[in-house]
Amino acid sequence: MNLSQLHSGETGTISALVGDPEIRARMQSIGLRVGREIAVIRRSRFGGPLQVRIGTTDLLIRPQQAMQVILA
Amino acid sequence: MKRIALLGMPNTGKSTLFNRLTGSSARVGNWPGVTVDLLMAKVLLGVDMVEIVDLPGIYNLHGFSEDERVARTFLEENPVDLLLVIANSTQLDRQLALILQLQALELPMVVALNMDDEARRLGIQVDTALLTRELKVPVLSISAKQGFGMGRMRQLLTDTLAQVGTAKSADLNRVFGDDDALEARLDQVFRSAVQMPLTATDRLTDRIDRVLLHPWFGLPLFFAAMLALFEAVYTLGAPLQEGVAWLLQTIKTEAVEAAVAEWHPMLQSFLLDGIFDGVGTVVSFLPIIVLFFLFMAIVEDSGYLSRAAFLMDAFMARLGLDGRAFVMQLMGFGCNVPALMGTRVMRSRGLRLLTMLIIPFSLCSARLQVFVFFISAVFDPWAAPLVLFSLYIMSFAAAFLTALLYRGRLANQDPLLLELPPYRFPTLPQMWLRGWREVAHFLREASGFILLGVVLVWALTHYPADVAPAGPETLAGQLAALFAPIFAPLGIDHLMTIALLFGFVAKEVVLGAMAVIYGAGEGELAGIVAGSTDWVQAYAFMLFVLIYTPCLSTVAVLKQESKSWRFTALAVAWPLALAWLLSFTFYQTARWLGF
Ligand SMILES: Nc1nc2c(ncn2[C@@H]2O[C@H](COP(=O)(O)OP(=O)(O)OP(=O)(O)O)[C@@H](O)[C@H]2O)c(=O)[nH]1
Ligand SMILES: [Mg+2]
DSSP: OOOOGGTOOOEEEEEEEOOOOHHHHHHHTTOTTTTTTEEEEEEEEOOEEEHHHHHHHHEEOOOHHHTTTTOO | EEEEEEEEEEESSSHHHHHHOOOOOOOSSSSSOOOOEEEEEEEETHHHHHHEEHHHHHTTTTTSSSSHHHHHHHHHHHSEEEEEEEEEGHHHHHHHHHEEEEEEETEEEEEEEEEEHHHHHOOOOEEEEHHHHHSSSSEEEOTTTTTHHHHHHHHHHHHHHHHHOSOOOOOOGGGOOOOOHHHHHHHHHHHEEEEEESOOOOOOHHHHHHHHHTTHHHHHHHHHHHHHHHHHHHHHHHHHHHHHHHHHHHHIIIIHHHTTSSSHHHHHHHHIIIIIIIHHHHTTTTHHHHHHHHHHHHHHHHHHHHHHHHHHHHHHHHOOOHHHHHHHHHHTTTTTHHHHHHHGGGGHHHHHHHHHHHGGGOOOOHHHHHHHHHHHHHSSSTTHHHHHHHHHHHHHHHHHHHHHTTTTTOOOOOOEEEOOOOOOOOOOOHHHHHHHHHHHHHHHIIIIHHHHHHHHHHHHEEESSSTOOOOOOOOHHHHHHHHHHGGGGGGGOHHHHHHHHHHHHHHHHHHHHHHHTTTTOOOHHHHHHHHHOOOOHHHHHHHHHHEEEEOOHHHHHHHHHHHHHHHHHHHHHHHHHHHHHHHHHHHHHHTTTOO
């Protein structure tokens, strides 16, 4: 299961980040860390980005990158 | 002199604190990546002058975007005595990571936990004493925006500086990326020092977002708000502008004309028709500029820019861009130059170049002056705001068309990962600072190359001296005749051609040049233009002004940021061609339809 599969309002726990190491490092430093709970607040239409929330931080992430966030 | 470097993640309030500490007016905005270049200022701390450096925000020490590189290179190449690390108190669960990484540099450090006001409102409690013990560096809670804790901050900086040894530059190789050890330490420190309430979300922001990011109404609301904003700038600004124009005209007839009446007629003409009318016309638009930038300050500080990125990203992706490119277009409405610099946050070169190619189409405040003038001179008052809005739409259309044409050659591989900060509102001093910044900038330009442009236009339109000013025999007339085959099909006459040619330097010069060419101050100029131009000509002229090269500063920044002459040449030539084509199509079609 990965982040892009969550509907808005659903939550999951990040279990791994996969893909390009540079992008992974980027995701990590902006707050997408293994073990954190992540919630999808809303999804935009036409395959646009997701608004997600980790703790008090809200982020925009595109579905392609959301697929690299694996949930437990 | 000792040196303090301000370091922290983007959008944590580094520039706000910098302004507080040094009294500078660095640009502040609720958007990660406002500062993309170094800023330095000197300030007296205790008895010593100290240099404080504001740096672009960094997420870690391994980032490879251009703005992060600026921060890294600065640390590597310049000795600093003290790092002032700033973190957002409400987001310590992720921001502590950077502090822990920076500790590996073994430079003296002070930590400022900013936005204490927001942390309190959310019910987040940070034990600064415990953090000080854990991190073994001084930690202080502050609110740079409200000014809480600034006295203690100054004292702490002074005391710490008194104890530091010799300044060192940073050895970034010491710092490793994220690893399990860091992760564990981060968790341990965070748990012991920070108390979070069960739900620490900003309810108001959530409520506003439910409306502004609504799946169906989000975008229509955005455009409605934009229309309302331009309408407000126009309806409030136009009378103010006329007021200043009237004032300048009165000064001219009541005081200046009498003062120079005895002088040589040529000198009189130079001073009155050249400098006074030319520069005066430009200066009369100052109130509109200030008003416009006050609105911009509210928009940029509101946090809406990131929301605009959310709303537009899917569409922009189809153009080979992303939501951030759209935000840069919006920033470009103020001035294209900072928007071009703002693309430094993009890491893919293709994306960055494509964005830089479309930003110059953004209708900047200099072009706004030209349009406000023409629209109020030629169009009915009820139609005026709509005409202005249509030009903003054209500005987007030209940009999107360009992206569509060039997306294949400038491909984008940058992932979009963007923070969505809570909604904020600028304080009155922040707005005042922004307004003042723009006034200073405007006056600097007016006294620099706008003055120069106006003088040049006067010389061209008054040489040789024995023919009618601006007539076909003058240098200006001959120059215009040379370009007539190009501009006549657009309905742009000789005199306006001269103004356009000088507008290449900067759009502010266009109106100054027209005042000189027609030998009239702003007050009379509108009447003259209304008499000699119909609305089709005026609109064709405005389309051309909108789309062709905005100004030399933009060209210089395009070159500086792209480091490529070929790209710069493209970014100048393509808009010129597009401007001509669109203006031609509009003018000929309108005439053919019988207007
Ligand atoms: N509530 C609150 N807002 C603050 C505080 N300090 C700064 N801000 C706001 O936070 C936003 C970011 O401030 P900046 O000073 O531009 O942040 P920065 O760290 O320089 O950001 P970059 O240059 O983009 O890295 C602005 O909207 C500020 O008004 C504070 O103490 N409290
Ligand atoms: Mg800044």
